[in-house]
Each structure stands twice: as C-alpha cells, then as structure tokens.
Amino acid sequence: MPAFDVAAIRKDFPILGRSVRGRPLTYLDNAATSQKPLVVIKALERYYSEQNANVHRGVHLLSEEATTAYEAARASVAKFLGLKDTRGCVFVRGATEGINLVAECWGRSNLKAGDEILLTHLEHHANIVPWQVIAERTGAKVVVTPVTPRGEVDLVAFKGLLNARTKLVAFAHVSNALGTVNPAVEMTRLAKAAGALVLIDGCQAAAHFKVDVTALGCDFYAFSGHKTFGPTGIGVLWGRPELLDAMPPYQFGGDMIRKVDFAGTTFREAPERFEAGTPDISGAIALGVALEYIMPIQAAAHAYEQALLAAATERLKAIKGLTIVGEAPEKVAVISFNMEGGHPHDIGTLLDADGIAIRTGHHCCMPLMKHYGLSGTARASFAFYNTLEEVDCLAVSLEKARKMMA
Numbered sequence: 001m002p003a004f005d006v007a008a009i010r011k012d013f014p015i016l017g018r019s020v021r022g023r024p025l026t027y028l029d030n031a032a033t034s035q036k037p038l039v040v041i042k043a044l045e046r047y048y049s050e051q052n053a054n055v056h057r058g059v060h061l062l063s064e065e066a067t068t069a070y071e072a073a074r075a076s077v078a079k080f081l082g083l084k085d086t087r088g089c090v091f092v093r094g095a096t097e098g099i100n101l102v103a104e105c106w107g108r109s110n111l112k113a114g115d116e117i118l119l120t121h122l123e124h125h126a127n128i129v130p131w132q133v134i135a136e137r138t139g140a141k142v143v144v145t146p147v148t149p150r151g152e153v154d155l156v157a158f159k160g161l162l163n164a165r166t167k168l169v170a171f172a173h174v175s176n177a178l179g180t181v182n183p184a185v186e187m188t189r190l191a192k193a194a195g196a197l198v199l200i201d202g203c204q205a206a207a208h209f210k211v212d213v214t215a216l217g218c219d220f221y222a223f224s225g226h227k228t229f230g231p232t233g234i235g236v237l238w239g240r241p242e243l244l245d246a247m248p249p250y251q252f253g254g255d256m257i258r259k260v261d262f263a264g265t266t267f268r269e270a271p272e273r274f275e276a277g278t279p280d281i282s283g284a285i286a287l288g289v290a291l292e293y294i295m296p297i298q299a300a301a302h303a304y305e306q307a308l309l310a311a312a313t314e315r316l317k318a319i320k321g322l323t324i325v326g327e328a329p330e331k332v333a334v335i336s337f338n339m340e341g342g343h344p345h346d347i348g349t350l351l352d353a354d355g356i357a358i359r360t361g362h363h364c365c366m367p368l369m370k371h372y373g374l375s376g377t378a379r380a381s382f383a384f385y386n387t388l389e390e391v392d393c394l395a396v397s398l399e400k401a402r403k404m405m406a
C-alpha cells in the first residue's frame with residue numbers, strides 16, 4: 001500500500017467509530033454520499049453558534065463575518081477547481097441543480113429545433129432528464145454515445161456523432177454506477193473542435209482526484225458538496241463567466257438584482273445572478289472547509305484508493321459466481337457487481353447484517369442497466385478512509401452471502 005496514514009484520517013471522521021447491527025461500521029456507499037470530517041461538522045456548529053447572519057445585506061459585524069466566510073468558501077471552491085477567479089463559481093444545491101440550471105438558462109435561449117445535445121449511455125438521470133425536458137421544449141434532440149462492454153465511452157462512436165448540429169455535449173467525468181473515468185480532456189477537445197459547448201458532471205470525480213477545469217477545457221462543471229465530504233444541500237456549478245453572464249437567470253429575488261423598478265429590473269453578473277434569495281450559508285462555509293481538508297491529501301488519497309480498488313477487485317473476482325460490471329482500465333474505487341442466484345437487494349441486506357453499507361439497484365442509471373440487460377447491481381464504493389481490513393470484511397461477508405443464497 002502507498003504511504004497514507006489511514007488510521008489518523010479515520011480519527012477525523014466521528015461516524016466511522018460507530019457500530020451497526022453489533023459490528024463496526026464498514027461504510028462502502030461513498031458514491032451515494034461521503035462521510036464528514038469533524039472540521040466540517042464543527043464548521044456548521046460554529047456558524048450557527050457564533051456567526052449566524054444573512055450575507056451581502058447587513059452592515060453589522062455578524063453579517064460582515066458571515067459574508068466574509070461565505071465568500072472565502074467560494075475562494076476555496078475556485079482553488080479546488082484550479083481557478084484563480086471565483087467569478088464563475090455559483091453555489092447551488094448540488095450537481096442536479098447545477099445541471100438543471102444550465103439546461104434551463106442556457107438551453108432555453110440557445111437551443112432550437114434540429115440542434116443536438118450529445119450525452120453518453122452511462123449518465124446519471126440528473127444528466128439525462130434535464131436535457132430530455134429542454135429538448136422537448138425547444139425541439140432539440142438528445143443523441144446518446146454508446147458504451148463498450150467494459151463500460152467505457154465508445155470514443156470512435158463519440159467522434160462520429162459530433163457534427164455541426166451538436167450544440168452541447170454533457171457527460172460524467174466519472175461514472176457513478178461503474179467507476180469508469182472518462183477521457184474528459186479528449187472528449188472535451190473533440191466536442192469543442194466540433195463547435196459544441198461542454199458540460200461535465202463532476203459529481204463522482206471531485207471526491208477522488210484533482211479537478212482542473214482550465215486543463216479540462218470545458219464550459220461548465222458541476223459537483224455536489226455531500227459527495228466531497230461536505231454537507232448535503234450545497235454544491236457548485238462552475239461556468240465560464242462570459243457564458244454565465246449571457247444566460248438569463250431562472251430564479252428571481254434578493255441579491256441577484258442590480259436594480260428593481262416597476263418599469264423593469266436588471267440583474268447582476270455571475271455568480272450572484274444565479275443565487276437568488278438567502279443561500280445555504282452554513283452549507284457553503286462547511287463545503288469550503290471540506291475542500292480545504294481534502295486538497296492537501298488529494299494526491300496521496302488517490303494513490304491509496306487505487307491500491308484499495310486493486311485489492312478489492314482481486315478479492316471479489318475470486319468469489320465464485322460474482323461478476324464485476326464495468327472493467328474500464330481507468331476507474332475510481334467503485335466496484336459494481338452481481339452474484340449468481342442473488343438479487344442485488346438480497347446481497348445488500350445480507351451485507352448490512354454484517355455492518356457493511358453498500359448501494360444496490362439501478363444507481364439512477366436505468367439506461368445503463370438496460371444496456372447491460374440488468375435490473376441493477378450491488379455497488380461497493382470506497383473513500384480514502386476505508387481500509388484493507390474493510391476490503392477483507394466485504395469479501396468474507398460476500399462469501400457468506402454466496403453460500404446462503406446458494
């Protein structure tokens with residue numbers, strides 16, 4: 001294993017000390033939501049016990065402090081995405097809201113009949129349905145890039161599907177169902193060469209490796225705070241400021257306006273343009289703390305997780321009747337699998353009895369499951385606080401489940 005002090009890291013996450021059904025918790029559902037380090041929990045507590053006030057409004061000290069902390073969190077987001085400028089960093093509820101915002105605000109005024117939105121077959125519903133809906137409303141068409149049997153985007157097909165009608169390409173940086181890391185730089189380069197804008201759904205990437213939106217070359221990047229060790233209810237949409245400023249906002253109210261008059265209202269530029277009303281102040285501040293927590297350990301954590309992935313893959317492959325779904329050469333630490341004779345939900349329930357939390361079902365990727373002819377899979381998804389001992393617990397419990405299901 002690469003050098004990584006996982007014992008020290010685990011002490012930062014209070015929940016990892018609890019037991020579940022009389023066993024120590026083995027939390028392997030990180031792709032659904034990650035656990036929170038104490039610094040994040042404390043940041044929420046500190047905000048409400050020491051700083052609570054509305055932002056961008058008051059002249060009093062508390063409001064000034066809350067505003068400073070909120071904007072400092074935005075600076076952490078910019079740093080996290082490899083940016084010097086916070087201008088394009090919009091706080092939203094999560095990746096879902098970020099993608100819907102682009103579909104609604106960019107799509108509604110830029111798409112027309114005959115235009116194409118190119119997706120991939122491995123998208124999460126959050127990166128399918130907003131495009132379907134905006135396509136129905138504008139007359140544009142959703143086009144889907146197929147995936148290979150190993151769970152990779154078929155790049156040859158992708159190139160072939162790009163054309164002058166492609167106005168936007170939207171794809172996951174990392175597949176939540178399979179763990180596949182998509183060749184985001186190459187896909188973005190090809191899409192941009194075809195004249196399309198690119199939105200990357202970074203929900204599953206941000207928790208696992210360094211994201212640099214400038215190096216990616218994309219136009220929009222969305223991720224959720226709760227999957228990156230921050231709270232629920234907060235996330236980020238980054239967009240090129242000139243694109244965001246040209247997009248009509250879709251929610252209206254306090255803070256996003258420049259001037260209101262019954263004769264007409266003008267709006268501020270991004271990011272405030274898209275942050276109508278009182279935002280999730282404590283959530284944003286705690287997300288900033290989460291990002292500051294992971295940035296210094298990101299590279300080492302990634303190497304460590306890759307070693308966990310290799311060990312877990314080897315152990316699971318040795319289990320009779322277990323099939324891994326999605327074996328792309330580049331993956332984050334996510335393993336989707338099925339077992340002969342057992343429904344994924346049965347596997348999940350049997351593992352739960354051993355204190356092991358995994359996800360089962362379609363993972364909000366029904367089209368991908370259909371592509372593989374499956375109703376769902378069991379999915380173990382790891383974070384840097386997981387251990388080789390937990391990989392062992394998973395393998396032992398699965399072996400036990402196999403015998404019971406047989």
Ligand code: PLP
Nearest residue numbers: 094095096124126176201203224
């Ligand atoms: N995109 C991907 C790839 C995801 O895995 C998820 C959540 O699982 C989402 C989008 C939606 O994220 P949220 O529910 O936090 O908005």
